[in-house]
Amino acid sequence: MSIATERPNRRRPSGGARSNSPGRTPATPSGGPAVLGFCRRHWRPVSLVGIGVVWLGLWATLMGVDTLELGGADKTDFQLWLNSVRDAFDSARTNSFVFQHIVQPVTDGINGLVTFLQGIFSQASDGRPVPEIGWLGVVALLAWLALAFAGVRSMLLVGVCVLLFGFFGYWAQSIDTLIVTFFAVGICTVAGLPLGIVMARSRRVSAAVSPLLDLMQTLPSFAYLAPLALVFGIGPAAAIVTTIIYSLPPLVRITEHGIRGVSPATLEAVTSMGSTPWQALVKVQLPMARRTIVVGINQCTMAALSMATIAALINGPGLGTPVLQALQSLDVGSAFVSGLAIVLMAIMLDRTTTRASERSGIEARMQRGSGEGQTGTFGGRQMRRTTIIASAVVAAVAIYLSHIYLALSKFPASPDLGTPLAKAVSAATDWTVGTFSGFTEWLKDTVTALLVDPLQSVLAQSPWWAMALALLGIAFVLAGLRAATVTIVCEAVILGSGLWNESMKTLATTLVAAFVVIIVAVCLGVWMGRSKPADSVIRPVLDAFQTIPSFVYLVPALALFGPTRFTAIAAAFAYGVPIATKLVADGVRGVSPVAVEAAESLGTTSWQMIAKVQLPMARAAVVLAANQGLLYVLSMVVVGGLVGGGGLGYLVVAGFSQSQLFGKGLAAGIAITALGVMLDRITQHATARFGSTR
Template sequence: MAAPSRPRRRPGRPVLVAAVLLLWVAVWIPAHGVHTLGLSPADLTPLHRWLNDVNDTIGANRNSSPVFLYFFNEIRAAVDALVTFIQDLISQPSFGRPVPVLGWLGVVAVVAYVSWAVANAKVALLAAGGFVFFGLQGLWQESMDTLALTLAAVAISLLIGIPLGVWAGLSDRFHRLITPVLDFMQTMPTFVYLAPLTLLFLIGPASATIATLIYAVPPAIRLTAHGIRSVPRPAVEATESLGATGRQTLTKVLLPLSKRTIVLGVNQTIMAALSMVTIAALIDAPGLGKTVIKALQTLDVGTAFNAGLAIVVMAIVLDRVTTAASERARPSGPVPRFRRPLAGGLGVVTAVCCYLSYTYVWAAEFPDGPGLGGALSRGADSVTAWAQAELSTVTEGIKDLITYGLLNPFQALLVESPWWLVGAVALALAGVLGGVRAAVVTAVCVGLLIGTGLWQDSMTTLAMTIVATMLVMVLGVVVGVWMGRNRYADRIIRPVLDAGQTMPAFVYLVPFLALFSATRFTAIVAAVVFAAPVAIKIVADGVRGVSATTVEAATAAGSSTWQLITKVQLPMAGASLALAANQGLIYVLSMVVVGGLVGAGALGYDVVAGFSQGQLYGKGLAAGAAIVLLGIMLDRIARTSSPSKTTEGN
């Protein structure tokens, strides 16, 4: 009797991916340089010209069209009024600007008092010291302008986000409806928000504030909904059994018990707003971001470092205040007896400082200090000159290794391949990694990318994004496994990662501009450092989440440390690795685009050029759409490529 035939092993996804890539290279060798859809940088497609015409038409009818007169212009005027009101409260007096209600002394006193009231004395001292530092840097007015835009955007974001979050927390249907919208908003890189808003609201503080609140509102909605949904069901049922109405259940149980999560949402909203406000300087938003952009465009590392340091200090202060406030939101014991009298006394001192700052020039205008900002700028320039002279061998070696070993070959493979070959490879990889839905989304995105007329720039940006993501994942796995296996390493490294995630994207460009000058590699390194913290933390949490019983069983079976990591912990943390790759891709893409300011070129440069040159506005708008399409395509493939969906042979 014949032996039963053994079932055929189906090739796994790694094998299929490798086969697709090898076939790509094999076809590229004879076909490269053909059907590449290349355009001269000065060329405009019919789509770009049509978008320019739309921009011109809107500009000509802005003050006559009812849609603008009674809707967009009214929104712009209201937001402008809010920003101007806050600026008049706290900004330094200057030509055309009245004496502020709160001079520097009043602002520092109010910040310290509010920080003490919502957090503690240590945080209040940190906040007061941070704001005094702005003045010592010679950047008081720029810092207050940034703070005013941030506060205006956060106020509107919370006014919209918290009610929507409560609704999403109470309604399953609305939660399912709004989740993909929030996913889309958080997938889009920050640059993309700017161009369409200038079309509707012109450049200036209003457009910057609206772009910022759009970027900052998703965390408020998500965390508010999460807080409402995380309230223990027995507490809600007990309240309802006592005859409480829906309003009473919400105000007496759901909101109080989710207070800490909501305050955490406020923290995330503030950090997102501050990050976006600095980038919104590209559309003429006042503040520290404008100083950084001008310095980056002129390669003035010293000035960029001074202003970037102020942004970091503001981010740290706002983060620590709101984080401490979320910790205090936990249920605690009775309020100490001395706190209320102390609050009254400190309130009086704060009121006196506000009066002095309104009445006397010395308390309104920050006095000329010892020139700390100039010293910091000169010091940064000196360090830059030293680094470029003494470390050039090392930095050039690293840059050449990555550029010639990874970036140039991969960029040539993407840019010089026929468009139909890249499309076919993208569809095949999407089908292998993500299935039919991912393949359909990829097909649509590839078609629309061709329609933007920016295929080569899109492929250049994609090459930088993938190379940077590969480096991010190497860091994520190496450092994440170390943190996941060693709690002491976790305790040391995690605060550094937390601090890194508080810094806005612009700040990462400054030190690497000093080390590597203005090149594509500068944007890639900045993107790696920007995206690495989130990938490392996700991998570390995934490795730590592997069952201790499984680890002990593998160890008892004689597995070495290497075998334990590669055969047990990493495979079982596969979902975390996929999530780390997804988040790394999104963070990298947003930073690579920002890198257009320091020589990265491609889509990022197209967007920036669209803001500064009217005839390129349509091309910049199309570049923003191309960035969105790349983000959607990469996000969909990475999100659906969870190891749990792998079909392996036995």
């Protein structure tokens, strides 16, 4: 038959005749091409399913083989070498030129300055049973500073909070915490502001410094406690350097953002008038970015306060010591009171610096105001200046009296609010645990049995090479080649540390906590993003939770669940939910109103709107929330080693308390760092990839 006679027979029947014609089948591709087409269109989920199937098959077949599990007292050659490095550092302190003439003078200088400040404000000074400035002078000085920078309401808040430190029985420890925090923030400000300015004015400098800032922010705080203690010794110097490393990146990044955010048109106008770059910086960029810079100082201060408590593990002075002691002795009442003092300090510093930021913005607008406005504001500025001067005189008199009179130097023993509060909290805790022990035990056992134990078995009981290949494949599928390269390097570091099995246990706990955080964050975030009343109610609660330093979350978790892995998960959940929820809420709220109106016009239900429109269009925010939630959870799960969390966090703590385990604890810090960098890079690159696809 010729080609011409074949063509009419190949024509498709139109309409319903195509499906109703006898003896014909629909013109669909065969099974093989259809499967291939589906795999091409959905290669990521298909690849992840394939990786999961192969991985679970290897786990089921080779469970417990090549897991690289290390006994509690066993140490690898690398960990023994780290012990020898510590011994070499100890001997080098007396023989090395670098230690004798560079490191030791810096250490002695920081320790000496902290001791000097303690002698002035918090501890007995030379020849005196009390500090040079007593409690009345300290209260007056801090209240005056709050008045000068933030206003009357901040002055009242600071005065009340500082007095409560003493009434709780933690006067000296609280002032020590403020000393360490202010010391670290001062150094961060001196170093961070110029660096942020240079980064804003030079793209090359920004590109060179940004990876270092990324590393400083990615590293869990526990990771660099041991190395810094090795260099600077145990004491205030190591605690302050640790705090600086943790607190510097937010200040630098926010300063860079503020300077770079100044309008280019304004800069062009100033430059066209003949201003030098220095004049443009001093007269335009810094004044216009002042409010943003103060926000950076606020974030730096909160980070420093959070780290100052954790630094108690290396004998850093302050409130971290009583919290740590109470946690170790399972004294929930004392841990609550000292933790409450930290919360009050965080609220005090956060509200004061925030108000100072708002005031700086108002003053900048007043300075740029019209001539008529200047006449009105002049009297207000004069009155404020007079008030500040008068209050400075009052503060000076209070400082003098507190120096002279013992009753105004040593904080009075009564009223004692701390002891009855600790007893009440302990009694309430006992009642709560006794009343709800059935539920808390059920919740702990259920989550542990259904989530933690199975995932830990899969991660920690798989052959190390199978686990490594699975992580590598997941990184490549989700985040691409760069993330896969970082994953290989991080896996090599974890293997080299000799703590692969413990790292997988920590990863299992982290993933469970992060999973719960993301589920709750998506639910709350969608609710907040769709409902302004819900946002107005929930957001202040999230702000309050973000203000609380991470250490404090361990107290209620320990009270409810005891020293277990689940305690670390509960504390990590409370720590990670606020930031993840806010990101999801902002992402849902940022969905185009046009898209929402178009979907509503088609008659979509609320569930369809969420599942088909808002969440898909906000997926970049959701993935970013997963990134931040995961990192927050990792830092808290590591801290959870203090309350029975196990894994790498426990080894870090053991390395501080037992000299023979120092190398193992330091190796655990290295493994934590590698784990954090790997998770961060995978989620960051996944965020960029999902955010760029539509």
